[in-house]
Amino acid sequence: MSEPTDLDLLQCIARGDQQALHAFYRRFHGVVYQFSLRTLRNGADAADVLNEVMLEVWRRAGTFEGHSQVRTWLLSITRNKSVDLLRRKRPSEPLDEQALEEDPGAVCGLSAGLELDQQGEQVRYCLDKLKDSHRQVVHLAFFEELAYPQIAEIMAIPGGTVKTRMMHAKQQLLQCLRRRLEGRPA
Missing domain, CATH: 1.10.10.10 (Winged helix-like DNA-binding domain superfamily/Winged helix DNA-binding domain)
Structure with a gap:
């Protein structure tokens, strides 16, 4: 039996399949964690973002429209969650808005x-x-x-x-x- 595609997993997650979420997590946790770590520079924060991202995947899998690859969609969520965490943790430090929204x-x-x-x-x-x-x-x-x-x-x-x-x-x-x-x- 062939391995399910990223899209197959996402469609199963959208139907509430927890096993598909576990498989999705195993496939993408390293990618999400490493990208978030590059942004946040803190392992604990990157782990928090990983959890938030996977929860968001569970909630929003059914909203994926296929305009991009699943990985691209996932990394967009990761970036947004990472930036949100930066804003929450450093409210007194100005975030480089120009660099973020150039x-x-x-x-x-x-x-x-x-x-x-x-x-x-x-x-x-x-x-x-x-x-x-x-x-x-x-x-x-x-x-x-x-x-x-x-x-x-x-x-x-x-x-x-x-x-x-x-x-x-x-x-x-x-x-x-x-x-x-x-x-x-x-």
């Missing part, structure tokens, strides 16, 4: 493995230095392997804005990595 505009040997690990640490450090909106675009493009139109839909921004954010994020990552490799503060 207008158009094979390892050989131990030493090689250690070197890659150190490089990975450098990249993670520089990713953490990006603005939330830039970090989200990078995560969706490189870690979730989504195309720009899907990212635009998830983030509710124009496609041109996705390209602009990606360009700025790449420039900032490159500058940060150069400074780190030269031993200068990033």
Whole structure:
């Protein structure tokens, strides 16, 4: 018997099938958690968002209209829940509204493995230095392997804005990595 598609699971969830929700959770919990973690930078908060998202899937599965992929729809919910949590937790800190609602505009040997690990640490450090909106675009493009139109839909921004954010994020990552490799503060 073949594995059910994402849409099959969602349709079963819409009919109240808890087993389908469990299968959906197993399929997508890592994606939702990692995306939320990139936004919130806090594991406990990302876990809370994961729970909220899956509850929302349970409630709204029947509203999915199929205009996008299930994964895109799910990540849109995740982004919205993450931003909502940021707003609730940091009411006194101004949220970067402009960035959120921007207008158009094979390892050989131990030493090689250690070197890659150190490089990975450098990249993670520089990713953490990006603005939330830039970090989200990078995560969706490189870690979730989504195309720009899907990212635009998830983030509710124009496609041109996705390209602009990606360009700025790449420039900032490159500058940060150069400074780190030269031993200068990033």
